[in-house]
Amino acid sequence: KMNIIVVKDSLAGGRKASELFYSAYASGARVFGLATGSTPVTTYQYLVKSKIDFSNCISINLDEYVGLKPTNEQSYRYYMEKNLFEFKPFKQSYLPQGDAADPAKEVERYDRVIADNPIDLQLLGIGRNGHIGFNEPGSSFDLTTHKVALTPSTIEANARFFEDEKDVPKYAYSMGIGSIMKSKSIILEAFGEDKANAIYDMVEGDVTEQCPASILQKHPNVTVIVDEAAATRLK
Ligand code: F6R
Numbered sequence: 001k002m003n004i005i006v007v008k009d010s011l012a013g014g015r016k017a018s019e020l021f022y023s024a025y026a027s028g029a030r031v032f033g034l035a036t037g038s039t040p041v042t043t044y045q046y047l048v049k050s051k052i053d054f055s056n057c058i059s060i061n062l063d064e065y066v067g068l069k070p071t072n073e074q075s076y077r078y079y080m081e082k083n084l085f086e087f088k089p090f091k092q093s094y095l096p097q098g099d100a101a102d103p104a105k106e107v108e109r110y111d112r113v114i115a116d117n118p119i120d121l122q123l124l125g126i127g128r129n130g131h132i133g134f135n136e137p138g139s140s141f142d143l144t145t146h147k148v149a150l151t152p153s154t155i156e157a158n159a160r161f162f163e164d165e166k167d168v169p170k171y172a173y174s175m176g177i178g179s180i181m182k183s184k185s186i187i188l189e190a191f192g193e194d195k196a197n198a199i200y201d202m203v204e205g206d207v208t209e210q211c212p213a214s215i216l217q218k219h220p221n222v223t224v225i226v227d228e229a230a231a232t233r234l235k
Contacts, residue, residue, distance in 0.1 A: 002203060002216065003223045006231045010191040013225045014042025017123065017187055020223060022052055024121045024185065031058045033122030033180075034084070035133075036076045039189050040123055041083060048087040058117050059085075061095040062124070062133040062180075065169035066147060068098040074161050074169075096145070096173035103147050106173065110145040114175070119183035126190050130198045130211035134174035137210050143176025177215055185221040188213070193229040200233035 007013045021032070021043075032054075034040070061076060070077040077095050085093055094113045100106035124132050131137065134148045148171060150158075155168055162168045180186070190199050202213040203224065216222045226234075 004203065004231075004234070005223060005225050006234075007225060007227055009227050010039075010042045013189055013191055013227055014040075014044075014046050016225050017043040017189055018046035018050055018052075020187055021047060021121065021123075022050060025052055025057075029120035029184075030056065031060065031117045031120045032090075033119040033175075033183055034059050034061045034080065035123050035125050036061065036063070036079045037125045039125035039191060043123065043189065044083040047084065052088065054088050054090045057090050059090045059093045060114060060117060060119060061093075062122075063172050063174040064096040064098045066098055066103065066171035066173060067169050070095075070098065072098075074158070098169075098173070103173075107145045107147060110173065110175075111179070114145070114179050114182070120185065122180060122183035122186045124180070124186060124188040124213075126188060126195060126198050126202065126213050128194050128198055130201055130213045132177070132180060132188075132213050132216075134172045135177050135180075135212045137212060139177065139209065139212060141177045141181075141209060141212075141215050144179045145173060145175055148172050148174050177212060181215065181219055185223070186216065186219055187223050187225060188216065189225045190230040191227045193232065195226075195230040196232045199224070199226055199230050203234060 064076045068075040096110050129137055159168050201211040205214055207214045207217050
């Protein structure tokens with residue numbers, strides 16, 4: 001069963017997650033799967049302030065926009081540099097390379113990175129529709145790393161960050177659900193009332209590809225950290 005921890009707010013959640021990172025590290029974890037977005041920001045803030053030393057660790061991120069250079073301020077590489085890596089460098093930090101010349105080769109390379117460095121602890125956020133990584137409802141539970149077409153609503157939501165509409169990414173690289181399920185342990189964080197339905201479906205709903213995160217019910221070591229607002233529909 002999923003281990004569910006309800007906290008007051010995203011600060012308390014980030015603190016809790018950073019403590020779980022620390023205890024995983026203390027018991028030997030050296031490969032950390034990381035996420036971007038608004039949810040893990042407080043976790044990274046606490047990790048930056050903590051004594052944890054990642055210089056002998058490896059990080060592997062979930063996803064990246066296709067077409068963006070690592071220096072692009074909208075890239076997930078840039079987000080990771082600014083939120084974590086500049087303060088807590090890892091021995092090696094992997095993300096899919098947005099500007100890779102050959103997408104098929106890039107997807108293969110990333111699967112090899114994950115196979116060569118089995119993830120000890122994977123940090124996840126969740127979308128309002130239950131997505132994890134860029135695995136939207138309907139994606140197969142068996143997928144490994146793949147190139148995903150962004151939905152029109154995601155493209156539209158991202159447009160405000162770009163000067164020119166044609167620069168808005170139309171695709172992303174994402175670990176698949178199959179890759180995510182291979183990590184030894186998982187922490188999923190969700191904060192705010194707009195995540196309450198997704199959390200309910202993930203924890204208490206059927207395991208179905210219509211709610212990608214519901215597959216986590218079948219993973220042996222998942223900790224869900226939710227604030228009170230995201231937990232409102234849980235029994
Ligand atoms: C980010 C990622 C996404 C987000 C999700 C929630 O690397 O893979 O699945 O975790 O979209 O985003 P936020 O945290 O911005 O609500």
